[in-house]
Amino acid sequence: MAQQVAVIGAGLMGGGIAQVAAVAGYDVVLRDVTPEALERGLGTIRSSYAKFVDKGRLSAEASEAALGRITTTTELDAVADADLVVEAVFEKLEVKAEVFRELDRLCKDGAVLASNTSAIPITSIAAVTSRPESVVGTHFFSPVPMMKLCEVVRGYKTSDAAIEAARSFAEGVGKTVVVVNRDVAGFVTTRLISALAMEAVRLLESGVASAADIDTACRLGFGHAMGPLETIDLTGVDIMLNAASNIYADTQDETFAPPELLRRMVAAGDLGRKSGHGFYDHS
Secondary structure (H helix, E strand, O other), rough: OOOOOEOOOHHHHHHHHHHHHHOOOOEEEEEEHHHHHHHHHOOOOOOHHHHHHHHHOOOHHHHHHHOEEEEEEEEEEHHHOEEEEOOOOOOOOEEEEEEHHHHHHHHOOOOOOEEEEOOOOOHHHHHOOOOHEEEEEEEEEOOOOOOOOEEEEEEEOOOOOHHHHHHHHHHHHHOEEEEOOOOOOOOOHHHHHHHHHHHHHHOOOOOOHHHHHHHHHHHHHHHOOOOOHHHHHHHHHHHHHHHHHHHHHHHOOOHHOHHHHHHHHHHHOOEEEOOOOOOEOOO
16 A cells, blocks of 8 residues: 555645545645645645534544645655655646656656546556556546545556556545546546537537526436536536547547537636536526
C-alpha cells in the first residue's frame, strides 16, 4: 500500500482526491501553482469534513487527524518521496504532458504516476515519460467524497503492477473499481455519457423538446439519477465540451462531435452551475 501520496492540482477533483486519501490514512502532499489556489482547495476540504462531522459520518477527531495529514505546497519537487502521484490538472493533453515530463524527472524509481483524466488516452500521456509502464489512469468522479466509482485505465505499456497499485489505492479510499483494459478516448463512462449528452444537446438545439423534458425522459424512462443536460451543468459545459472534443478527435465519430450550441455556451461563459447559468438557471 502506498503510504505517501501526492496530488497535483487543488481544484474540485484534486482537492476531493486529497480529502478521501487523508481520511483513509495516507499522508498527502497537495500541490498547486499559487498559495491562493491551495487555500481555496484546503478551505473546500475543511468545509466538506465539517459536513461529514455534522451528519455523524466522521468524528471531529478523525476530521482533525485527516487535515493534519495534508501538506500543501507550490513546489513540484515536493513529490520526490511519493509512492503514488495523482495528477488532476486541466483536461488538455498538452497541459497534462507538461506535468508528466516534470513528474518523470522528479519522482523516485518505482513511483506510480496516475492521471485523473476522463477522456485523454493514457498512452498519449505516458509517451512523454521514460517510464510508461508506471503511468496509469485513475478516473475519479465528482464530487469525489460522494461518488463511489473509479475507472482504473491501462495504457499501451502500463504494467500489471501499476494497475494493481492504482486499484489498491482507489479501493483503499473507498471506491469501487472498474478496469479499462484499452485506453480508448473516453474510456467507458465518459464515452457513454458523451454520446448521450451530445445527442441531448442536438435534440434541444433542433427544438425537439425542452431541456427539462429531455432530462425528465432520461430520469423516468431510463432510471437515471440525473438527466444528461443536468449532468452537463453539474460537470461543467466547458469540461463536457473538452471531453467530447477529445473523443471526436480520436475517433472521428460524428456521435461525439460537439453541437454548435455547446460551443456557443462556452464562448458566452454559460458553463453550468459554476457560472450560475447553463442549460438551467442556477443563480
